[in-house]
Amino acid sequence: MPELPEVETVRRALAKEIVGKTIKEICIFYPKIIEDVEQFKQCMLNETIHSVDRRGKYLLIVLKHWTIVSHLRMSGKYFITDTNQVYSKHVHVMWTFHEGSILQYEDVRKFGRFIVLSNKDVIPYFEHKKLGVEPYFDTFSIERFKKDLQKKHQMIKVVLLNQHVVAGLGNIYVDEVLYQSRIHPMRVASDLNESEVEQLHYHIISIIQAAIQAGGTTIRDYSSLGEQGNYQTKLCVYGQTGKACLFCGHTIEKIIVGQRGTHICSHCQRMTN
């Protein structure tokens, strides 16, 4: 699933379902995805969900004293059910609330992770990770972005996938942003000119915003909590290999950049001018 728009969509749905509820029981079927299983159980039992927040692609389930950091990685999903029947054979964690409903965490590939932090350690945790700013107008400064990119002698796609400069972009939205900005993913970040950086900045903010409004992108997917997104119908380049470029009609190609499948129009996105 999850880049920022999908995680944000899950966050909103999860918040509606679980905020104010109190945890009665926790069943863990696959402990490896949890950093400290004992602490995870103890800190949640009989505690009330205060809020569900998000930082980049991380979900934050906030209790009175503790925060559960949940990263969905490639295939993590949440479901709400009204019985304690497991939703699928890939459900690894299940929470029962005193109020009745059940929260289930499913993760086919088992890449997702849970970490418990005391509330005061949440901000330092992300600082230590060097997690970049949220890609919103009021948090993502163009001046700062220009300075950060000048320091990066890496391919721009690699810089945007790495969460240090700006948080939340993944393979889909990076391809979409670079395409709309007419920038080749293998261009070196520090070589981009001022107007190219401005294009990038604008498209990062607007594509992320549009995708959140659409409820995220749903590909090869069942409906995870909150995830009936329809941004997949708005994708212009990701997954469009062999189709015509919307701008010039040239065929969309798939290449490898930084070990990731990458979709481009090689006519609109040039390495050289």
Add this chain to the structure above:
DNA sequence: CGTCCCACCTGCATGC
């Protein structure tokens, strides 16, 4: 610090 490569897992599409 940047760049590769690999690891973590399972399921699905493709090709023989």
Add this chain to the structure above:
DNA sequence: TGCATGCAGGTGGGAC
């Protein structure tokens, strides 16, 4: 059908 291969919306670690 069976089997091998490659691919998938992510991150973190080790080696050079």
